[in-house]
């Protein structure tokens with residue numbers, strides 16, 4: 351008999367919510383925004399495909415506390431418990447694992463999640479019997495085909511060497527099954543997610559995405575991505591779909607193919623994506639708008655040329671001028687086609703000064719993205735940039751940028767006037783010729 355497996359997205363005892371998918375599965379604590387647990391839904395699909403009786407308990411979405419989770423587990427009870435964990439939610443993960451271990455001292459308890467490579471020992475000490483290192487989606491299902499190995503650290507590359515690289519990252523994301531969203535209360539998140547690719551070839555020195563998902567861009571075939579988006583539309587009818595690729599538009603040919611397929615297939619669900627500003631162009635944005643793209647996220651990070659160069663975002667201060675000018679064009683084009691823009695910048699970077707922050711604030715005022723998000727820089731493990739500034743200094747640096755963020759937010763909340771509404775309607779009619 352195959353084992354019964356319960357996959358848990360565990361709660362946090364603190365006021366913040368664990369967003370274990372955040373920062374490319376390195377995880378964060380959130381006061382609002384949460385990604386649906388894509389890793390759990392895909393791992394569940396892969397386990398189910400291999401004959402395992404799997405269920406998911408998403409205590410974050412349903413706001414269950416740990417005692418209620420344990421009561422639910424007692425009701426089942428599963429043969430094996432898998433706990434989604436991440437570096438940024440370590441305290442919440444440890445607390446949950448310790449409580450489950452006390453309640454189920456004889457049940458194997460496997461901590462999993464691509465972002466736990468740097469906190470694995472703490473999870474074992476907290477009470478996990480096994481910690482699965484690397485991308486878990488295929489490896490857990492394979493591992494459960496045999497009797498469980500002795501407790502300790504397990505490497506996905508030892509379990510499925512042909513599927514993972516030396517760091518335990520999936521070589522070919524197209525091997526993954528579609529997520530079993532029906533096992534997850536995804537409606538509580540308000541949207542569904544798709545990974546069209548993993549990794550990125552760039553070398554921005556502050557980037558946690560490439561540490562978590564790899565320094566090489568690995569796209570799925572555009573037809574597979576289009577099929578998955580259509581399948582979500584037909585099967586779940588989400589209010590919107592978020593593409594989780596860190597660089598959605600890096601390969602223009604690939605992106606334009608995907609857009610063509612979506613247009614031909616009558617795809618109409620609003621969708622969002624993220625990429626570097628330089629990856630977009632006027633024609634692409636027009637076609638994105640015509641297929642229902644409503645939001646693009648742009649990591650601008652800073653408008654100070656020296657700082658952009660020192661972050662590895664651009665090669666030189668000279669190149670930064672082009673980068674900032676091109677970003678203006680992208681934001682203006684997106685706005686023209688009815689796509690809203692979210693501009694992300696960082697504060698608390700090593701050596702960052704108030705003058706540099708002020709340059710960025712001035713630039714953002716001229717840029718006029720729909721929203722500005724000023725985020726404290728976090729020095730995730732293995733990031734070459736170095737430590738963040740102390741909290742007090744970061745808070746001081748945040749003030750000018752938060753002011754711009756509040757201004758943009760207030761403007762975005764205003765009800766559009768008659769002329770604006772009319773213009774948007776005309777744009778939509780005009781875009782139909784590209785659909």
Ligand code: SF4
Pocket residue numbers: 550551552553554557558559560596597626649
């Ligand atoms: S382009 Fe984006 S994903 Fe790639 S290294 Fe830079 S910040 Fe990271």
